Amino acid sequence: MSQHTVTSVVGNARLNGFHVGVLVMCSLLMIVDGYDMVSYGTVIAHLMDEWQMDPVTAGTLGSMALVGMLVGGMGIAPLADRYGRRPLMITCVTIASAGSLACAFTTGPFQLGALRFAVGAALGALVPNFIAMTGEFAPRRVKALWVTLVSSFYSVGGIGAAVFAIYIEPVWTWRGVFYISGLPLLLVPVLLRFLPESPEFLAANGDRAKLLSVLRKVDPHNDHSDVVAGERTEAGKARLAQLFANGNALNNVLIWVFFAMCMLLSYGLNTWLPKLMQTAGYPLGSALWNLVVLNLGGMVGAVAGGWMADRWNYRGTLVLYFVLASVSLIGLSFNPNSLVLNVLLFVAGAATIGVLAIIHAFAVEYYPAEVRSTGVGWAAGVGRIGAIGGPTLGGALLALELPFQQNFIAVAVPGVIGAVAVAVVAKKKFRTARREPVAVTAS
Known part of the structure; x- marks a missing residue:
């Protein structure tokens, strides 16, 4: 009887309601x-205005959530490789939502900064794990599209934040924005009931009963009693060291570089775009709508990037997006008319936020299951250094009171660095020391 691996079962499965639920x-x-x-x-x-903060203090406060995400991505996300994605994801979304709701009741920068750090740490661990889970349940032919589709919903959240701010702040002040952020607590019971565990994690940990239960939902047309775990790396606890072993060091560092540049662009623009547009003479309401256009572009760019990566390749798609990011931001520096402004903002969002989705899909594909949470978590965690730099750089630029054009030209530089980093990444898969396939046995 021929044997099938967990990867082949998931990769060859036909889409059904279970896939859609995940x-x-x-x-x-x-x-x-x-x-x-x-x-x-x-x-x-x-x-x-309310707390009389200067731009540098405001930028530093904006970076606190991103510092938390760095800690969460590096220190907490890898725990899923040992304890499972499901419990970590449910715990983190609970902490993030409760912490965000508590932000509505703060009375000063210190309290808000501490809560934003906690929220960031929870999200920093949450994101790489649900991104990895998406890839682990996706059929092979649509894996990149699925990961980028999920990633594109970042922009839905961003658009929601901007739209709620426009209509809620006049009624409930800025605190209303954080009241809304407590609503995901209602999602926790749904996750407890329906969120499955990663089949690759279950295979790696020998939990055959749960593995077969999940696989029969993924592909209900077959029994899967002959499934094996597939090729496995030699056992070892030093998962971070594995990222640099077997000739992987250069690619790993380059991945970290373009994660950092991508996040600098994305988080910097989402934090400071309304204020930058205000300095150019636009009213706050109009500047917030610019944020909506930016994130609409991000949603379209993420899905289009996934489609391109599935049919072309990650490397070429990423280079194209980084170049488009730089060109569109330089175009914004010329203070164009309203139509051109919105087109450039849409393209900038598609490229800067869209590339964030594609690099996550690339990382999920690049790192094997046994180090995936560690690899994606550390890439996203190191990337937060760029994310932290985004709000801080924006605050520093505003404090310097540079001309409007120079602000956007400065923001375009990371796109060039990111394109170069992607262009020199070797066209090779992650190298592991492998052994023969092993059967999944009861724990």
């Missing part, structure tokens, strides 16, 4: 991340 739950979690990360940018002008 896709919907992971997409909702991405909306939570997008809303929480963009929400600060929608209230920053009000906070600067």
